[in-house]
Amino acid sequence: MSLVELRDVTAGYGGAPILKGVNIAIEASDIGVIVGPNGAGKSTTLKAIFGLLKVQEGHVTFRGRDITNAEADRLVPMGLSFVPQEHNVFTSMTVHENLEMGGFTRSDDITGTLDEVYGMFPDLAAKRRQKAGELSGGQRQMVAMGRALMSKPSLLMLDEPSAGLSPRYMMEIFEQVARINKTGVGILMVEQNARQALAFATKGFVLASGQNRFTGTGQELLDDPDVAKSFLGG
Amino acid sequence: MNDFIFFFNQVVVNGISLGSVYALGAVGVTLIFGILRFAHFAHGDMMTMGAYIAFVLASLVAGLGLTLPLPTGFVVLPFAMVIATLIALGIDKGFYAPLRARGARPVTLLIASIGVTMMIQGLVRLFGGVQTRSFFETEPKGLIRIELPFEGVTRPISFTEPQLLLVIVTAIAVFALHFFLTRSRLGKAMRAMADNADLAKVSGINTALVIRVTWIIAGSLACLAGTMLALDVSLQPALAFNIVLPIFAAAIVGGLGQSYGAIAGGFLLGFAETLAVFNWAVLLRPFRDSFPDWFEIPANLALVQSEYKLTVAFVILVVVLLVRPTGIFKGASS
Amino acid sequence: MTLRYVVLFGALFALIVGVGVLMGLPFTLRLLVEAFAFALIAMGLNIQWGFGGLFNFGVLGMLMVGGFAVTFMSYPINEAFWISDGPIMLGQTLIAAAIGAVLIVLAHKAHRVGVTGKLRAAGIVLAWFVAYIIFRSQMDPAASYILSEAGWVGGLGLPVILGWALGGALAAFIAFFVGKISLGLRTDYLAIATIGIAEIVRATIRNTEWLTRGTLTVSPIPWPVPTPQAWQLWGATTSDSFIYARAGYLALVVALVIVALFLIHRAYLSPWGRMMRAIRDNHIAAGSMGKDVKARQLEIFVFGSVLMGIGGAILVSFGSIYDPSSYQPINHTFIVWVMLIVGGAGNNFGALFGGLFIYMVWLLSEPLAQALFATVSNWSVSMGWHAIPDINARSVQMRVFVLGLIITLALRYAPRGLLPEFIRRDQ
């Protein structure tokens, strides 16, 4: 049984659908990466899983349970977590409060998880009383990831975590993602920097125009000349 | 010295009272704007409605013939706030929630709040009548005078009991709100949603619950502000509708969505109004001997005539909108 | 769609006939004159909100300005004022205002001579303050002099139609400055700013007694058509005279509304309307397609306000009394919004229908509510309980509630109104 699975999902914001029958499946051990040209429906796929837009046809399951069009406040306690691409921190709140909000749905003690997150991102520990809006782009991305980890997810979804970051931060983020995955958290992320992302993905999905174009392990896709030609810029 | 006490009684006491009412109202407006992203125009009438609820409860209690150490209208306030809160939740469920569910634009909700304003006004006048009433028909309004132990000072510092209570409850409400927003889980969730509603949702925050809490706070603060205003002046159907615009001005001047800004804006406007209509000639009189003979102190040196008191708020509002549209504290944008 | 127009306007006509039979001709004519005046005002708001997407909560201010204009223009000349020193003192006030204006303009232009930043801002604030002091130093004595010597300025004794025109012009003049100040604001700020400015206008007109007589009210204001008294002089019976006079007034107003509707609708169907809808839909794209968004929004704001000013003037002439205290946001701003939302924003005929229909509902609900309350009260008495106190005062409040209910229901169930904006398809 897959951790999360999309079967023939058609979804959109009303009007013409953006996803037209997308299939994706991820295990808990996987780092899944969705790549493809702009407008292919990559981010839309994540939003469809997280109930942020309407799934018109098809099904989304999480550990075998149907979560099609479930609301986020139900999904987070189940173990799903999502880091949006933009506006992914509470700018007027401190780093610490941002993390607390990540653990909002938990009724148990969150201090242990807080320490883990600070251990994972030492930069943040030093700035815990600072407003998130005053941080640099890379630090914000860490706050956003830390917030998403506070709910102790078993599936972490990231929408272009490297967007707008300098190469140093990008590497750091990718390394953290790989490390998080090793603790048993399934990863599903969307990336523009397709090569780097596919290089460490266990599963890659190339979408175009709202449909699956190629699926395989990251290495298979990198080696596929068709993929390289159309989507990796030769 | 007497003249300075006059200044104190006229400006400081009135400024604080008016500022407190504005602040309590503006906090409600700003919270609703922060969470629901629309200008809730019916807020002033929710204040009036709250005052009428308190009035009815006070009449019932007075009918029991109890004598209380504090004004009856003040004692029944907690009960009135509960009722007003329930009504506020009902209004949201009946009139705003369906529009939100449809994804209506904020301006549609603003127009809907005009409809709610009219309904409340109609009902208040229907059941409460159009005449002016007083909470102090059956009991005296306490007056506090503090004689200063200086030589030649004949005029005491004076303010009324409701004014004192108003300042106390405003301070308590502001501190309670501060602790709620910064310390409690739900308060932080509210700030989170005001900051970034989509991300709050993604974090698993129950946004419907936050909206309910917002109405509970806004509704009870509106009832508090309305009742305290009615205790201070008098109760009439147009009580708060007349000050809903200064309240909005206070919220905007403070930066819409900013609770502390709203409090600051409220006091700023309260003082601006009382200072603008104060007759500054009073303060010049003690020095009349030191002026040359040809200089005659004009009888009235008020910056604006008292008829234009309310327009002071709008002038400040318009200037703020022109110079710094996000308010003195940076406001949320919709 | 055409059927919908026929049915709605047919029903409206039937309603008018029904009212005529039940309530008598004089009442119906009065209702129609006022309803058509409000339809004109609703059409003005439709231009601003329906065509341009500009939120105007200051309708009341425009109506008051229109009312003042026609009062000033058409009321007989007050000899006592003109023979006094009043005109000279007002002239001095005008000069003082001009000096103040020059000061302010100079302060604004200080950056040309190198004064910038905070210093310039301080200069501007100081200039406004000094200008205000200079103005008040002349205005206050002039005002109290006129009040004591002549009572007030009086009118100009010119034809009423000129007063209506001045109402439109004065409203346009004020709308221009209001628009300059506030049109860049977001919708919710614009709403508060316009209502704030309207309140300033209201406070000013109410309190400048030397010019408007303030709360003392001005009457009788002349009519543009023969009055009932004139008809009586010509031999008509009292009851007939009211019918003739009001019918004459109604004919004039209806003619005006038809001309306005024709002109507005023509503009709406032309490239002008297309451009305005484009700006409303997406002002960023319209700007990048070469449309001067700011200037066009100002144009539309002024255009709509002209109709409101004229409408306000018509109402005051008809009532024959100018009472600044009678203006209330509910009766003069919110009701116009109800008319437009229920009728259909963006559709001229929707505004016309909404204006006529809602005004009739508004006016008719008063006697209906009174009858209802009287019945309930009688029933209460017959049951041995108390009668309802102040029936008349309370029952009129019923209609405020009903109006609020109508607009919220309309927003929920017919958000585009009874006659929605239509799509123009090419043949």
Added chain:
Amino acid sequence: MSFDAVIEVRNVSKRFGGLSAVSNCSLEVARGSITGLIGPNGAGKSTLFNMVAGNFPPSEGTIVFDGQDITGLKPHQLFGRGLLRTFQIAHEFSNMTALENLMMVPPDQPGESLAQIWFKPGVVAAREAEVRQKALDVIDFLKLGHVKNELAGNLSGGQKKLLELGRTMMVDAKAVLLDEVAAGVNRTLLNDLAGNIERMNTELGYTFFVIEHDMDLIARLCDPVIVMAQGEVIAKGRMEELRNNPEIVEAYFGAAVEVTP
């Protein structure tokens, strides 16, 4: 080619608060060319584009269009000088039909003045007929005839993009800024779109300045291509050359990251 540049960006910088989005950028767009602008997300392409289009002024530097300084001019003023833009997310007038979307474009229509509408209806009608014919021609050119009476808001993403392109054809533009025309457009329609851009360039003499993520489209249309990274221009040349330049490939496409999963 620099002696006949339509757009010249000279030492332009833009800062938002403390963040520097574009720093000291200079580039040129030659008359009659289709110049591409590529770079990773956050490279400052859109910021640069918005400054050229007049959406906000640069913090420093000048922008020259057709030999004249246009720094700080507003979009509607640039339109009057023949500089047009499309938007990454189509900015259609959603409550107007496709045809109306085109017909609103031509500047100085007599029918945009109330006085002309009321007092010179003949002039207005005559011009309106011309504008309509022109719009119908553009609709035909773009093969949108079947949706001309559809509300623009109801069109598909690709059709909206075509409509945006069509709006630029309603006037004689000297240069058109295309902001990610390929985003959200399916392959078949993209082919049409690219074909239309090529035709507009060769047959009608339009100059294009294009931001694009779709490498196929860039390779097909653009010469030269300018590469931006971290707020600076790092290279300019033909697409084939850039693809073979390892430094560019690393900056833009990125080197493979050695992370063991």
